[in-house]
Amino acid sequence: xxxxxxxxxxADLTLIHALQISPRATWAQLAxxxxxxxxxxxxxxxxxxxxxxxxxxMLPGALTAGSxxxxxxxxxxxxxxxxxxxxxxxxxxxxxxxxxxxVTGAADxxxxxxxxDAAALDRYLVDRLHRLPGVRATRTHVITAxxxxxxxxxxxxxxxxxxxxxRELGRRPSRTGRAAPLVAPPDAVDQRLLLALAADxxxxxxxxxxxxxxxxxxxxxxxxxxxxxxxxxxRTEVAPRHSGRPVWCLICADVPPDQLAPVATAAARLxxxxxxxxxxxxxxxxxxxxxxxxxxxPAYIQKLALxxxxxxxxxxxxxxxxxxxxxxxxxxxxxxxxxVPPDIWGISSRT
Numbered sequence: 001x002x003x004x005x006x007x008x009x010x011a012d013l014t015l016i017h018a019l020q021i022s023p024r025a026t027w028a029q030l031a032x033x034x035x036x037x038x039x040x041x042x043x044x045x046x047x048x049x050x051x052x053x054x055x056x057x058m059l060p061g062a063l064t065a066g067s068x069x070x071x072x073x074x075x076x077x078x079x080x081x082x083x084x085x086x087x088x089x090x091x092x093x094x095x096x097x098x099x100x101x102x103v104t105g106a107a108d109x110x111x112x113x114x115x116x117d118a119a120a121l122d123r124y125l126v127d128r129l130h131r132l133p134g135v136r137a138t139r140t141h142v143i144t145a146x147x148x149x150x151x152x153x154x155x156x157x158x159x160x161x162x163x164x165x166x167r168e169l170g171r172r173p174s175r176t177g178r179a180a181p182l183v184a185p186p187d188a189v190d191q192r193l194l195l196a197l198a199a200d201x202x203x204x205x206x207x208x209x210x211x212x213x214x215x216x217x218x219x220x221x222x223x224x225x226x227x228x229x230x231x232x233x234x235r236t237e238v239a240p241r242h243s244g245r246p247v248w249c250l251i252c253a254d255v256p257p258d259q260l261a262p263v264a265t266a267a268a269r270l271x272x273x274x275x276x277x278x279x280x281x282x283x284x285x286x287x288x289x290x291x292x293x294x295x296x297x298p299a300y301i302q303k304l305a306l307x308x309x310x311x312x313x314x315x316x317x318x319x320x321x322x323x324x325x326x327x328x329x330x331x332x333x334x335x336x337x338x339x340v341p342p343d344i345w346g347i348s349s350r351t
């Protein structure tokens with residue numbers, strides 16, 4: 001069974017992998033690391049993004065639970081018969097919904113939301129989600145901790161020499177080890193800068209300066225400060241159908257409280273894991289993974305179980321269709337159609 005379609009070449013995948021590691025490297029820098037000319041790489045990337053096969057962006061606050069910049073939750077939504085497509089499309093239009101999946105199991109949709117605080121989450125549930133005509137019931141699981149980067153799985157396409165060179169491009173002298181936590185929510189200027197990066201993480205400093213109405217030196221300084229904290233999570237994505245891992249699944253598990261942190265950390269290290277979150281509710285651990293085939297799910301769950309003999313798998317869900325991924329809306333063909341800016345702060349409503 002084929003797991004990757006031929007619309008993307010091996011050279012394309014190599015470029016995407018490089019941009020996953022060094023998302024803001026210049027084409028000239030990437031040319032030195034990968035071999036093809038800067039113009040060739042730029043044209044290749046332009047074709048990939050125009051077709052919706054790949055894209056670059058950013059999510060605010062690094063979605064780190066406990067950050068003053070964002071409050072996050074998984075929401076499981078039950079829909080009336082025949083209303084799933086319209087309900088999913090409506091939710092995909094909301095700035096705070098970053099992921100919308102049509103899934104198997106008791107729920108029809110699984111939604112990942114990010115909002116400024118618990119009060120904003122309450123308003124979203126009461127005033128928006130519960131008023132949609134297709135929604136029959138919801139279950140909200142507030143995220144209390146996020147383990148691992150929460151970033152797309154790497155493509156593992158680069159050769160070892162290429163990997164070393166590309167990693168060097170992504171290193172900054174001022175940043176060692178793990179990013180520092182945010183000490184305060186981003187101000188209005190930072191919010192505009194973050195939204196510009198959400199549309200395209202490779203946007204130039206000159207364009208960022210224009211977006212925030214400041215000099216290039218100010219934009220560069222603010223960007224460097226945000227990059228040194230959890231405020232920026234750069235993402236270079238490939239459409240799941242072209243990634244080699246097109247099957248999204250969510251595993252809900254019960255873990256003894258004293259084992260939660262080590263089990264979650266170990267689960268985050270598994271190759272196919274995308275996101276691991278500690279959550280509120282009847283189950284305390286949600287593990288999100290991308291697999292090559294649905295038949296791999298039992299083996300993946302077995303690997304999880306080996307990390308914690310006392311863990312109990314309570315539920316598993318497999319995506320039938322990805323409607324939205326990391327603020328980007330995907331069409332019926334699985335390719336990216338457009339971005340819904342993750343304006344969790346309501347900037348657009350103020351202007």
